[in-house]
Amino acid sequence: xxxxxxxxxxxxxxxxxxxxxxxxxxxxxxxxxxxxxxxxxxxxxxxxxxxxxxxxxxxxxxxxxxxxxxxxxxxxxxxxxxxxxxxxxxxxx
Amino acid sequence: xxxxxxxxxxxxxxxxxxxxxxxxxxxxxxxxxxxxxxxxxxxxxxxxxxxxxxxxxxxxxxxxxxxxxxxxxxxxxxxxxxxxxxxxxxxxxxxxxxxxxxxxxxxxxxxxxxxxxxxxxxxxxxxxxxxxxxxxxxxxxxxxxxxxxxxxxxxxxxxxxxxxxxxxxxxxxxxxxxxxxxxxxxxxxxxxxxxxxxxxxxxxxxxxxxxxxxxxxxxxxxxxxxxxxxxxxxxxxxxxxxxxxxxxxxxxxxxxxxxxxxxxxxxxxxxxxxxxxxxxxxxxxxxxxxxxxxxxxxxxxxxxxxxxxxxxxxxxxxxxxxxxxxxxxxxxxxxxxxxxxxxxxxxxxxxxxxxxxxxxxxxxxxxxxxxxxxxxxxxxxxxxxxxxxxxxxxxxxxxxxxxxxxxxxxxxxxxxxxxxxxxxxxxxxxxxxxxxxxxxxxxxxxxxxxxxxxxxxxxxxxxxxxxxxxxxxxxxxxxxxxxxxxxxxxxxxxxxxxxxxxxxxxxxxxxxxxxxxxxxxxxxxxxxxxxxxxxxxxxxxxxxxxxxxxxxxxxxxxxx
Numbered sequence: 135x136x137x138x139x140x141x142x143x144x145x146x147x148x149x150x151x152x153x154x155x156x157x158x159x160x161x162x163x164x165x166x167x168x169x170x171x172x173x174x175x176x177x178x179x180x181x182x183x184x185x186x187x188x189x190x191x192x193x194x195x196x197x198x199x200x201x202x203x204x205x206x207x208x209x210x211x212x213x214x215x216x217x218x219x220x221x222x223x224x225x226x227x
Numbered sequence: 228x229x230x231x232x233x234x235x236x237x238x239x240x241x242x243x244x245x246x247x248x249x250x251x252x253x254x255x256x257x258x259x260x261x262x263x264x265x266x267x268x269x270x271x272x273x274x275x276x277x278x279x280x281x282x283x284x285x286x287x288x289x290x291x292x293x294x295x296x297x298x299x300x301x302x303x304x305x306x307x308x309x310x311x312x313x314x315x316x317x318x319x320x321x322x323x324x325x326x327x328x329x330x331x332x333x334x335x336x337x338x339x340x341x342x343x344x345x346x347x348x349x350x351x352x353x354x355x356x357x358x359x360x361x362x363x364x365x366x367x368x369x370x371x372x373x374x375x376x377x378x379x380x381x382x383x384x385x386x387x388x389x390x391x392x393x394x395x396x397x398x399x400x401x402x403x404x405x406x407x408x409x410x411x412x413x414x415x416x417x418x419x420x421x422x423x424x425x426x427x428x429x430x431x432x433x434x435x436x437x438x439x440x441x442x443x444x445x446x447x448x449x450x451x452x453x454x455x456x457x458x459x460x461x462x463x464x465x466x467x468x469x470x471x472x473x474x475x476x477x478x479x480x481x482x483x484x485x486x487x488x489x490x491x492x493x494x495x496x497x498x499x500x501x502x503x504x505x506x507x508x509x510x511x512x513x514x515x516x517x518x519x520x521x522x523x524x525x526x527x528x529x530x531x532x533x534x535x536x537x538x539x540x541x542x543x544x545x546x547x548x549x550x551x552x553x554x555x556x557x558x559x560x561x562x563x564x565x566x567x568x569x570x571x572x573x574x575x576x577x578x579x580x581x582x583x584x585x586x587x588x589x590x591x592x593x594x595x596x597x598x599x600x601x602x603x604x605x606x607x608x609x610x611x612x613x614x615x616x617x618x619x620x621x622x623x624x625x626x627x628x629x630x631x632x633x634x635x636x637x638x639x640x641x642x643x644x645x646x647x648x649x650x651x652x653x654x655x656x657x658x659x660x661x662x663x664x665x666x667x668x669x670x671x672x673x674x675x676x677x678x679x680x681x682x683x684x685x686x687x688x689x690x691x692x693x694x695x696x697x698x699x700x701x702x703x704x705x706x707x708x709x710x711x712x713x714x715x716x717x718x719x720x721x722x723x724x725x726x727x728x729x730x731x732x733x734x735x736x737x738x739x740x741x742x743x744x745x746x747x748x749x750x751x752x753x754x755x756x757x758x759x760x761x762x763x764x765x766x767x768x769x770x771x772x773x774x775x776x777x778x779x780x781x782x783x784x785x786x787x
Binding site: 143146147150154157158161165166169170171173177181184185186187190191193194195197198199201202204205206208209212213216219221222223224 | 293298300301304305308309311312315316317320434435437438439440447448449450465466471474475478479500501502505506508509512513516519520523778781782783784
């Protein structure tokens with residue numbers, strides 16, 4: 135039934151956009167937020183247990199670690215979404 | 228064995244490995260030549276992407292740049308990794324579903340227009356050649372320094388190797404050699420970094436050593452370096468000198484440019500399924516992050532070492548590596564005040580600086596500065612070559628497929644046979660190698676800077692129209708064409724004006740709002756978005772079949 139399929143695809147796409155929006159907000163926060171805009175205030179404290187000024191740490195190390203985690207979270211969320219909406223490729227095309 | 232013998236042995240062994248792989252993975256169809264038959268596993272593709280992506284600039288130049296820029300160097304670290312988040316979330320899965328061979332393929336079909344396709348072909352070729360020039364020079368530098376051959380001869384040797392596996396194997400050959408090249412380059416990068424980290428901080432993990440304590444002085448390493456920098460009249464290492472706005476714009480241009488680089492995008496056409504494309508970007512970033520989180524540590528270790536070992540040292544007592552590198556011209560000392568000592572000082576110092584250090588030295592000379600065994604020196608040479616060759620091959624493939632697939636098959640000669648197209652692809656790859664060699668022997672600018680400009684162009688041309696092509700069904704061909712042209716025209720003009728025509732005017736007073744030529748790609752991208760969206764609003768909506776195509780690329784598998 136094409137009507138149903140279209141509606142389901144719309145809902146799938148809406149959820150996808152919501153996930154992407156949330157993840158990109160974190161992406162922006164750790165890099166542009168903590169690593170650039172707020173770098174100076176954050177530099178007045180150290181990353182706990184190290185000698186890293188916090189803002190500098192985000193700009194040269196922390197943001198990169200968060201980026202990696204974000205992509206794997208996205209993979210997990212989308213694989214779940216594919217299953218839920220029956221569009222996963224795992225059952226073969 | 229001497230350092231030179233080790234270098235020769237390791238370089239020859241690694242080249243033999245690449246050629247062996249190339250012979251085993253020849254391409255026999257255009258699908259194999261363009262996208263490795265879409266049979267690459269996500270993990271292998273992640274490694275290949277990392278090697279494809281990390282160029283001579285990343286391997287040789289970046290740690291040095293950061294070492295001299297301090298906090299400002301963060302633009303490269305965040306910019307060249309953050310783009311992978313955009314690639315994973317906004318581009319790779321959808322382009323994989325579309326299932327084309329090239330980037331102009333997507334642009335031409337999505338925007339139902341040969342003009343759009345041709346504009347995309349021109350952008351792809353231009354970006355790739357801008358970028359490849361730096362790689363070839365990197366090959367020449369490594370050969371010149373380590374094997375004492377003429378830099379031009381080094382470029383020719385590099386060309387011969389790339390020629391072999393790119394022309395023979397296409398994407399299939401490139402992919403598997405890139406996997407091997409990643410292993411070589413990451414090993415070569417990490418070994419000296421670990422040695423240095425132990426030497427300076429006592430911690431074997433460079434990422435942790437950077438946040439540790441400097442053994443020599445007993446103070447935290449970054450605090451120690453901030454102190455040394457201030458003492459010598461440089462800005463504090465963790466502070467930087469660029470304006471916040473410029474840092475913001477450069478970082479954006481590099482991130483968006485990364486996500487818009489054709490040789491990176493096409494890597495995600497080579498995996499079997501959409502879900503593989505998603506996870507493959509994740510693996511690529513893991514492999515890249517391994518080098519990118521190590522680079523800032525090397526930068527700090529090397530700078531601290533450099534200052535400790537040469538600042539105020541009498542020239543007659545300099546270590547041996549100092550004179551070897553002076554011979555290459557990458558290190559220059561001029562005793563301006565005639566006191567016989569080396570003054571290495573910054574702009575805030577009352578004294579005059581007498582030492583010029585080329586960025587590339589930091590990584591190349593590290594093993595010698597740290598007095599590491601000879602085989603490590605050979606390893607670094609092999610790693611630098613792996614980084615440069617793998618990127619060059621990926622770029623040359625973009626050029627060859629743009630010519631044989633987009634220009635011939637999809638535009639000028641749609642009747643061309645499969646065999647004819649494959650032959651055309653090989654010939655185009657061969658011609659591209661020759662032209663890249665010419666650029667390598669007549670190099671423009673220095674490695675990292677030339678590469679940075681390729682990003683501005685990628686950011687302002689492809690990124691906006693690919694995103695809009697997926698996320699906005701209403702985007703029209705008129706919008707996309709004008710968007711691409713205006714984005715690349717603004718970015719290109721600004722860069723050419725300030726770097727080629729009037730380099731003397733290139734300073735914060737003359738830049739628009741203090742945005743450097745490196746950051747202008749962000750403005751070009753915004754202009755492209757604005758033009759594309761505005762024009763799309765006033766032009767007839769895309770035909771029915773194109774809108775259906777957009778719907779279909781949004782889901783991994785349509786429900787029958």
